[in-house]
Amino acid sequence: MRIFVDARSLLEKKPSGISRYSKQLIYSLLTFYPDKKFVLFTNSYTNNDSLQIYRAFPNCEIVSTRIPNKILHASFGVLRFPSLETFAKKCDVYFFPNVMYLPRLPFASVLTVHDISYLQLPRAYSFRNHLWYRMVRARSLIGGAREVVVDSIATKRAVLQHFPKKKQNISVVYPALIKPTLPVQRKKSDHLLVLGDIDERKNIYGILSAYEQVRSQDNSYKPLLFVGKRGYVNLRASTLRLFNTLKRRGWIQERGYVSEKEKWDLLSHAQGLVFVSFYEGFGFPGLEAESLGIPIIASARTCMPEVFGKGPLYVNPDNIQSIVHAMQLLPTLSTHVSYDNPLVTRSWEQVASVMMNIFTKVAYENRN
Template sequence: MKKLIINGRFLTQRVTGVQRFALEFVKALDKLIEMDDISLKLQFVIMAPRDIITDIKLNYIEVIPVGKLKGHLWEQLELPFYSRGGLLVNLCNTGPLLKGKQIVTIHDAAVYSKPEGFTKMFVYWYKFLFRALSIIAHKIVTVSEFSKRELAHYCCIKPNKIRVVSEGWQHIQQIDADLDVFQKHNISPKQYILAVSSLNPNKNFQGIVKAIECLGDVETNIIIAGGTNPKVFSSSNGSLPNNVKYIGYVTDEELKALYEGAMGFIYPSFYEGFGLPPLEAMACGCPVIVSNAASLPEVCGDAALYVNPYSPEDIAEKIKLLLSDNKLRDELRRKGLERAKMFSWEKCAHETLKVIEEVLAK
């Protein structure tokens, strides 16, 4: 029986985009094993450092803590030893340089095209790592055709070595919305536009702030959720406008309630390898406004209003349009729910498994 080892370093990290991908992929793979006879051909294990912070319940894939080191040192020095004899699958942009037989998922090429969003040391390390892994790994997996083109260009990878495997949204469907979030933050459902993101400049929250100033006397609230510093959203007088409310970090349950209670969702990013939040919003029946850049048109199709992320005036105009047109909101809601059906974690696991089987067949 052939052994498949999944790099479980993501279990020691706070859950953001790439960790979400890894967690949901592994859960979907576990269900796939249950439905199919894959376990008769392959033995699946997750190898992780000992400082695990995310507890994951799986029926067919064992989580094995190994080694004494942490972080990059564990991944680069100990994982190659413990994964010897098997195919290693890396899901979160990194992988050991001393391991030959491996598959690496690289989500985007932002360190090349948008390096201003990261520290210099981070950029240097990941540029080197991506270039090296693109040579060492048997296959590279990425999450959109946009990212495939970016990686092929910047890392000089032949397109036939890169496979596109899209993300899913079912994790948001499987949780119960926490309606207490409305009372907790004094929010009135169906009377706000939602924005969710981080401090990374690529998310373009300054564009939202400037767009809010262009809205004038439009009567709506903007709810900003995420692990960001509220000073980023301060107006010239040093305080948030009256119609803008920054609520900071929210749980997945609270986020689902906010998606379902919003009149719309705004996501004007400059750069996205995939763009999971708009897909989550569409799956929750929330009309979305996204930028016309990077992978977002590929993900959202005809189910979104598009903006020029460099134009706060355009962002403001699309917000006004969405708020003023009930028929448009209903149409986007319907199209968004339909569009979301194209994506699933089960499909993600199926497509990745095809890549795994192809590599093992060599």
């Protein structure tokens, strides 16, 4: 079987969660299916060493173009040209690990949709964000894919609300934990951690408001540390004001985007993880915290109870007092929580196996 893979996300200079997912999945497919041929499509106007690890696989063919991204995106998005078949000989299956600028999808296409929060929670996105989803034709791509893969049952339900015709062509494939390169041990806690992009979808105002109340009542409470790239373009003015006010008081700290090594180090020092988003498609930070036994405050919404299991303190993200109560309770909990969650021990070999079954099914349907 010859499988085309859109590997453009592997070239991100600051890898996102989706980029890390793509990297781990592609590496696993190449490792566990040496009898399959994988054609990785990438585009970079400058030289990039990110693909060296894949060149060592004899079952991997890399097709790289050197077109400025703006030109390629405009060509794909507006002209629907060139077709993907232009870049590689005819493939049995075309796999897209995430929604990006693409021309018309081939019939035998498999598309991973990590979340559709831009449809479920439009208020959390700026005009510019919504314009991007229009230009990339996200709805058209989801509707046109032969098979849609989602990360959770909650995301499947959300997709089917907007795309009911996909009922027979949508599969849930839980990702696995992306483990650190070296083993990580818990260390002395010195902060409460918020891990992920700083934007309205993450309920930043609710976190800040709750923390302000808790810290006002107990000045010895651990500082609140934000780790993740800024999404300030999506933050309301009231959220920004409160963020800056608490920052000036020295109650909160911000580290911005960090490497994987730094992230795991900061996680190992966390008294707890605050993950009270309005919407998530999967939620890697929660699994990462569970792997270290770190207490979690999480939203009882969308995929989080499904993915994180019974261990976290669940809150109503719309109710600030619910978050306040959980923050006050957190220091009284055991410093190490035992989570009985099979997703923490799930392997990428298992993920690759399920994906290969989907590829095989789509390839068979394409031939018939």
